[in-house]
Amino acid sequence: MPVRISDVVTWVGKTDWELRKFHGEEYSTHRGSSYNSYLLRAEKTVLMDTVWSPFSHEYVAALAAEVDMDSIDYVVVNHAEPDHSGALCEVMRRIPDVPIYCTANGVKSMRGMYHKDWNFHPVKTGDTLNIGKGLDLVFVEAPMLHWPDTMMSYLTGEAILFSNDAFGQHLASEGLYNDTVDTCELYQEAMKYYANILTPFSKLVTKKIQEFVGLNLPLKMICPSHGVIWRDNPMQIAEAYQKWALDYQEDQVVILYDTMWNATRRMAEFIAQGIKSAAPGLAVKCLNIGKSDKNDAITEVFKSKAVLVGSSTINRGFLSSVAAILEEMRGLAFKNKKAAAFGSYGWSGESVKQIEEALGGCGFEVIQPGLKMLWQPDADGERQCFEYGESIGSSLAG
Ligand code: FEO
Numbered sequence: 001m002p003v004r005i006s007d008v009v010t011w012v013g014k015t016d017w018e019l020r021k022f023h024g025e026e027y028s029t030h031r032g033s034s035y036n037s038y039l040l041r042a043e044k045t046v047l048m049d050t051v052w053s054p055f056s057h058e059y060v061a062a063l064a065a066e067v068d069m070d071s072i073d074y075v076v077v078n079h080a081e082p083d084h085s086g087a088l089c090e091v092m093r094r095i096p097d098v099p100i101y102c103t104a105n106g107v108k109s110m111r112g113m114y115h116k117d118w119n120f121h122p123v124k125t126g127d128t129l130n131i132g133k134g135l136d137l138v139f140v141e142a143p144m145l146h147w148p149d150t151m152m153s154y155l156t157g158e159a160i161l162f163s164n165d166a167f168g169q170h171l172a173s174e175g176l177y178n179d180t181v182d183t184c185e186l187y188q189e190a191m192k193y194y195a196n197i198l199t200p201f202s203k204l205v206t207k208k209i210q211e212f213v214g215l216n217l218p219l220k221m222i223c224p225s226h227g228v229i230w231r232d233n234p235m236q237i238a239e240a241y242q243k244w245a246l247d248y249q250e251d252q253v254v255i256l257y258d259t260m261w262n263a264t265r266r267m268a269e270f271i272a273q274g275i276k277s278a279a280p281g282l283a284v285k286c287l288n289i290g291k292s293d294k295n296d297a298i299t300e301v302f303k304s305k306a307v308l309v310g311s312s313t314i315n316r317g318f319l320s321s322v323a324a325i326l327e328e329m330r331g332l333a334f335k336n337k338k339a340a341a342f343g344s345y346g347w348s349g350e351s352v353k354q355i356e357e358a359l360g361g362c363g364f365e366v367i368q369p370g371l372k373m374l375w376q377p378d379a380d381g382e383r384q385c386f387e388y389g390e391s392i393g394s395s396l397a398g
């Protein structure tokens with residue numbers, strides 16, 4: 001249902017309470033999401049972004065009940081990923097000649113995905129679109145935040161930044177604003193979004209925020225394309241992003257492992273005890289990556305100073321769940337994290353060395369030679385694991 005959020009702007013998006021996976025099966029969305037679309041009505045009428053294609057028909061029906069579709073003068077596409085452009089085909093079927101404002105890369109993405117030659121108007125940073133009543137939309141390109149086509153739009157007068165994915169969260173809620181939802185849930189989802197999607201682009205995040213802050217523009221609201229609108233102290237999320245973009249870490253170590261017959265699990269737990277004993281101020285979390293949500297685990301990696309990865313040896317290698325999380329961490333290119341490997345084996349024992357190499361490939365600093373253990377740890381093995389953890393804890397505390 002449309003919600004008026006200012007004199008000029010109405011939210012016309014879709015709250016997706018059911019969504020549990022996003023980007024295909026890649027990203028878990030335990031709290032659903034929303035696809036935020038905005039209708040701007042001054043002397044001109046502008047539709048800003050749409051929703052994911054499965055909701056095309058209900059979205060356009062609700063939009064047509066809110067506004068005469070023929071009165072829409074411009075469409076703005078800040079980002080062409082299908083969760084925001086998915087309903088365009090249905091929209092443009094109704095208003096085929098209406099100009100679409102987007103970046104040049106946005107044109108390429110939309111032509112590639114929809115094979116339509118709509119009335120594209122490519123824009124660059126600083127280009128403006130006057131919508132009457134003394135209001136302008138100012139476009140700001142934001143390439144690789146997180147696609148090449150991404151841009152943001154700033155509405156003068158109303159002082160609203162339409163930031164698209166940046167500052168968003170996969171969070172379905174009845175409350176449309178940051179001051180109407182649970183703050184812990186909100187920040188958990190905002191951080192998970194940053195950790196899993198924006199981490200590789202942290203340098204660009206810092207630069208873009210500095211660029212925006214440097215303009216010294218008034219700011220009443222940040223309207224992202226997922227989750228709640230930042231209305232109460234909107235700069236708080238930009239400040240959080242600035243912190244997160246600087247190789248963020250908390251006093252935490254995460255131990256990610258998978259285990260066949262519990263030997264590697266027991267190693268993980270004794271190592272954790274050793275770390276805690278040497279560094280009581282560190283939070284230590286053990287996650288069986290074969291049983292844990294991958295994206296939640298990545299959020300824990302994001303928060304950690306050090307990442308320990310363990311696996312049993314199988315078929316002269318390591319377990320497939322460990323391979324998956326290593327590949328995820330490689331792609332996200334975390335910076336300034338320490339690491340170590342461990343694992344149990346029965347005869348050949350290749351996993352630890354291979355994990356160590358993979359951790360190096362993730363850009364982590366491997367701070368200890370890996371710890372291999374034959375069969376189940378006995379009392380001496382438990383002591384070795386504990387001491388291994390102590391040594392890691394001491395180096396992190398020091
Ligand atoms: Fe929410 Fe990059 O799409």
